[in-house]
Amino acid sequence: MKKIFTMIIALALVPAFAAAQTTIARVVEQFKKGAVEEISTSKETDTDTDGKQCVYERNIFLVAKNSGKFKQLMDAFNDEQSNAYSVNKRMAGYDGSASRIGYGKNSEKTIVFMKYSDRNYFVLYFKDPADSKRRTCYALAWYEGKKGKKNKEMWCVDIIHVYSLNPEYVRSLPKTITKTTTTVNSDDTNTSITVNSDGTIIRYDRNTGNSIVYRPQDNKKASSIDVPIKNSGDFIQRFNDLRTEYIQVVQFAGKEQTFFANRIMPPVNKMLQLCREHGKLLLHNERLSCIGILDDMKQNARDKGIREMLNLAQTYLGGK
Known part of the structure; x- marks a missing residue:
């Protein structure tokens, strides 16, 4: 060290x-x-x-x-x-x-x-x-x-x-x-971000009045991360849990994904590991479905590093 x-x-x-x-x-x-x-x-x-x-x-x-x-x-x-x-x-x-x-x-x-x-x-x-x-x-x-x-x-x-x-x-x-509140002005919205001591993040769009809430503790409770991957059903359950977590943090980050990459990359890295180590459990049509979902995830990725990791996950599943 x-x-x-x-x-x-x-x-x-x-x-x-x-x-x-x-x-x-x-x-x-x-x-x-x-x-x-x-x-x-x-x-x-x-x-x-x-x-x-x-x-x-x-x-x-x-x-x-x-x-x-x-x-x-x-x-x-x-x-x-x-x-x-x-x-x-x-x-x-x-x-x-x-x-x-x-x-x-x-x-x-x-x-x-x-x-x-x-x-x-x-x-x-x-x-x-x-x-x-x-x-x-x-x-x-x-x-x-x-x-x-x-x-x-x-x-x-x-x-x-x-x-x-x-x-x-x-x-x-x-x-x-109790909380730390930060106001961020970007070219897409005028946004207020509140970070609570338990890790909960609330992103409030002042222009639309909409709020997005990210609770890492909820993801932990609902996650299948501790379930062994023995078959394609286990794979798909884990895959969908990680996709849900990814969508939540991407919505939170908005256009500032590069600056919030430390919150986005963990579910992406876990998904990459899942595809590399257990992709062989999937049937052909299941592989194609997961590859298509990864395509949709890439469309929402504004950061090059995130896109590259999703590309690699597709490669492990037999994608291009």
Whole structure:
């Protein structure tokens, strides 16, 4: 297992913290104006018990790998890390545990960093020079995205800014986290996404008033995943359960399937394994039916990786 190096730096010069935050904020605003394409933006504001504003803001962009604006953003983080009281960096491919921070009125909401091993992370924490109970967090996450209109390699860049109470100073916290709500603006709908602590996800389309609910716990109860595959009936039951799970998460993801691929790929991978290991149990007409269903699933797949895995599943069933 590769090692992660985390630096924790404590400085006594309080004014430096304010200057660092201002510098990064300015460069972030410049980056927003010069980025190639904004994928989504989210913002929440709240007022804590002392009447001060808590802010959460997140922007995701698609930019060229050799973008000078992205280099300026990285330079700002590198320059200001010596002014942060905590610095957490991890490059893609390194193993390690996730890092959580609390925010909101009573630090009851949570953001998770270092969750994905294929992403690069750079997280800085600054004390508020005017109030020791509060701190600012700037987080940068980036990974290789899809190719742009001119077939250039692109970075998907995720920028997060949080100003809130420092959980270390919050005396009374709720025992459980009830929900985290994010508003996503994309070119297809104006959508509100709510993620509950039990994993339930509610996607609400503000334009139509329709809601889509994804409950992973329901899939687990209804799934045939623990039933041994001994005949074609077992195969088809498992196949249909995985297809149902796939449809639910694809509907949830909408046009942002690449960014929610971590939720879509598990049922796809299980279906691929099912076809590879047990496809021989099917009769000819059953094979053709499953291949046709996989064709329908591919039509709803906007992500290339998902389509390729479904193509491979068809190959194992004798498809083209």
